[in-house]
Amino acid sequence: MKVSIIMGSLSDSPIADKVVSKLMEFGIDYEVKVISAHRALKSLEKYVKESKDESEVYIGIAGKAAHLSGVIAALTTRPVIGIPAKSSHLGGLEALLSTVEMPSGVPVATVSIGGGENAAILATEILAIKYDSLREKLKDMRIKMKETIDNSEYEYKANKWVEL
Numbered sequence: 013m014k015v016s017i018i019m020g021s022l023s024d025s026p027i028a029d030k031v032v033s034k035l036m037e038f039g040i041d042y043e044v045k046v047i048s049a050h051r052a053l054k055s056l057e058k059y060v061k062e063s064k065d066e067s068e069v070y071i072g073i074a075g076k077a078a079h080l081s082g083v084i085a086a087l088t089t090r091p092v093i094g095i096p097a098k099s100s101h102l103g104g105l106e107a108l109l110s111t112v113e114m115p116s117g118v119p120v121a122t123v124s125i126g127g128g129e130n131a132a133i134l135a136t137e138i139l140a141i142k143y144d145s146l147r148e149k150l151k152d153m154r155i156k157m158k159e160t161i162d163n164s165e166y167e168y169k170a171n172k173w174v175e176l
């Protein structure tokens with residue numbers, strides 16, 4: 013099982029870090045590439061074609077006029093998850109709209125701006141359809157999340173909430 017993570021620029025790497033760290037928790041193999049759809053279209057096409065047998069899910073990370081995830085989706089029928097990056101004065105909203113508003117027929121499953129962790133979890137959920145071990149890991153993660161919430165107690169002290 014393998015996830016391909018493609019970012020439009022090295023400046024998107026803080027988001028890729030979040031994806032990688034979550035995939036590592038689930039023990040999922042990954043490959044990270046920096047290939048801009050605008051600056052290196054042919055290289056992107058080559059990479060997606062060459063990786064098509066190994067990569068089961070693609071994650072695109074891009075900001076500004078973010079066409080990367082859409083172009084990846086145009087090149088493969090594997091699931092594509094898009095992460096809009098905040099990399100302009102518009103705060104990432106422009107990338108969110110560019111990524112989510114795909115024309116009918118070529119979907120990109122778009123997560124929130126900078127949502128690296130959720131992109132990795134969604135990729136894991138897609139892979140868990142095929143790999144039972146991942147389904148168990150996802151269930152464990154949800155149980156731990158619930159326990160953390162159930163075991164947390166807070167008190168309002170000196171104008172702020174403190175965890176007991």
Ligand code: RP5
Pocket residue numbers: 019020021022023024048073074075076077097098099
């Ligand atoms: C996008 O433009 C990249 O994904 C990045 O988020 C943004 C800025 O890229 P750089 O100018 O930092 O390379 O294509």
